[in-house]
Amino acid sequence: MKKQFAVIGLGRFGGSICKSLSEQGMEVLAIDTDEDKVNNYSSIVTHAVVADGADENALRSLGIRNFDHVIVAIGENIQASILTTLILDELGVKHITVKAQNDYHEKVLNKIGAHKVVHPERDMGVRIAHNIVSKNVLDYLELSKDYSIVELIAGEKMNNKSLIELNIRAKYGVNIMAIKRDGNINVSPYGTEKILSGDILIVIGAVVDINKLEDALFDKD
Known part of the structure; x- marks a missing residue:
């Protein structure tokens, strides 16, 4: 069975989620108070309705508790976001x-029933900043304040050397989770696997250790 998703709030973030879920073949209910936004997504999602996410009766009538996953993507109205989350939790x-606007908003959401809180603008800002600062970084995912997963482009310093030769885990305290090459991905590569210049390495570890690795083995120019 296809999973059923409901997205409340059809701004850029909510709209993007609707499109992505629909492209993956999921059943999506899009909800917003703005009729024009609802009309824009009516041909993209399974169902699109004009409704107030902070209206408990409206959510009940839509059978919201039967959905596998509900995403509250309400924009600037923090009060509406909090109230909607509270109602969803009470409905089971x-x-x-x-989506949180700031850290204080996140603290409140966590206390009233949100299972996951995201900061799309902040997280995208972090990813872009890392991409701008280092030409080696293709993508950056912050797992916590101190740990991250990073995609790094291997250069000449690593070319034709095996993971055993480089001894990255022992020297730098990070793990290479996978190697991407020519559209293929090698997950949990063996120590004998050789790295070639241009390979994309998916690395996990403490931010300070990843930085040490990049300083030591990745091209700066």
Whole structure:
């Protein structure tokens, strides 16, 4: 069975989620108070309705508690975001993901029933900043304040050397989770695997250790 998702709030973030879920073949209910936004997504999602996410009766009538996952993507109206999350929790929604505007908003959301809180603008800002600062960084995912997963482009310093030769885990305290090459991905590569210049390495570890690795083995120019 296809999973059923509901997205409340059809701004750029909510709209993007609707499109992505629909492209993956999921059943999506899009909800917003703005009729024009609802009309824009009516041909993209399974169902699109004009409704107030902070209206408990409206959510009940839509059978919101039967959805596998509800995403609260309400924009600037923090009060509406909090109230909607509270109602969803009281209605027994299985999984609630909420967009937060700031850290204080996140603290409140976590206390009132959100299962996951995301900061799309902040997280994208972090990823872009890392991409701008280092030409080696293709992508950056912050796992916590101190740990991250990073995609790095291997250069000449690593070319034709095996993971055993480089001894990255022992020297730098980070792990190479996978190697991408020519559209293929090698997950959990063996120590005998040789790295070639241009390979994309998916690395996990403490931020300070990843930085040490990059300083030592990745091209700066």
